[in-house]
Amino acid sequence: MKKLPFIATLVCALALLCCCGFLGFQCQTLDKNCQTLQTQASQLKKDNSALNTKLTDSTTKLEETETYLEGQKQYISELSEQITAITQNNASQSTDSEKEDPYVTDEDGSNTDPYPTLYAADAEPENATGEKIAYLTFDDGPSKLTSQVLDLLDQYNAKATFFVVCKNNEAYAEYLSQIVERGHTLALHSYSHDYHQIYASKDAFLEDYQKVYDWVVEQTGYTPSLFRFPGGSNSPSSYVAKEIIEEMEQRGFTYFDWNVSSGDGSSLTTTENIIDNICDTIGNIPTPVVLMHDGSGRNATLAALPTVLKNLSEAGYEFRSLDKTVPPVKYR
Secondary structure, three states, X not given: OOHHXXXXXXXXXXXXXXXXXXXXXXXXXXHHHHHHHHHXXXXXXXXXXXXXXXXXXXXXXXXXXXXXXXXXXXXXXXHHHHHHHHHXXXXXXXXXXXXXXXXXXXXXXXXXXXXXXXXXXXXOOOOOOOOOEEEEEEEOOOOOOHHHHHHHHHHOOOOEEEEEEXXXXXXXXXXXXXXXXXXXXXXXXXXXXXHHHHOOOHHHHHHHHHHHHHXXXXXXXOOOOEEOOOOOOOOOOHHHHHHHHHHHHHOXXXXXXXXXEOOOOOOOOOHHHHHHHHHOOHHHOOOOEXXXXXXXXXXXXXXXXXXXXXHHHHOOOEEOOOOOOOOOOOOO
């Protein structure tokens, strides 16, 4: 009888041990399962992060591609306008007659010219060399970018032409002298760059150009002989453009349009656009006159310039500045 309580106690103890062992086993199993789930969750987070990164990269590349295509569309549109202008110019030249100088002397011998100092200097013609020459031109400066452009040009012993604008650029007048001192050509692009104002009439154009001419001469002592129409010579109406061209040529000035465009006039243009537009086109042009801009905000142009200079230099091009001996590119 005394053994019964002992046996009962022993049975209970064994049962308790079994329960504890079973519970311990279950806890260990649950712990392993929990670790496995944590590992899987961590891997899922990594996979999800990788997918998000790929999605972001793909979205960025898509946006860059769309921007590139828009820039190319702008460039193609610009080329089409230039081709149309050249075609119209060729047609009009065959029918245009000579026009007399409206600014002549009166009967008493006095000069009626309201812009008596607006005359360009003469130049001696050069012999053609047959070399590969690229004429880089920069419009709308000077700006804070101009100094960096000049430094990059110096690295390749490259000479260029700067068609300058006075209004809103007066703070950078010191770069006008640097352009001349470093052997580049300083040319006129207008005082205001306001199409509506300067293309209102021939006299409006002359009044504007007298201002930028005086600014350049006062700042540098250099007499410019080249100019470029804001927007190109196809921007004003045919009648006004014809009058302006005749009057400026009578004053000894030569105007230059361009036959290679960087496309940097569009805010959609990227650095890659600019490089492609220049380097992929220039080989097809016998005397390439390249349009770029060094005005305020043209950071994409500044970023593209080292590659453009490097690629063209390696292709055998020499960089020269324009003068009156270079056959001008004209849309009219």
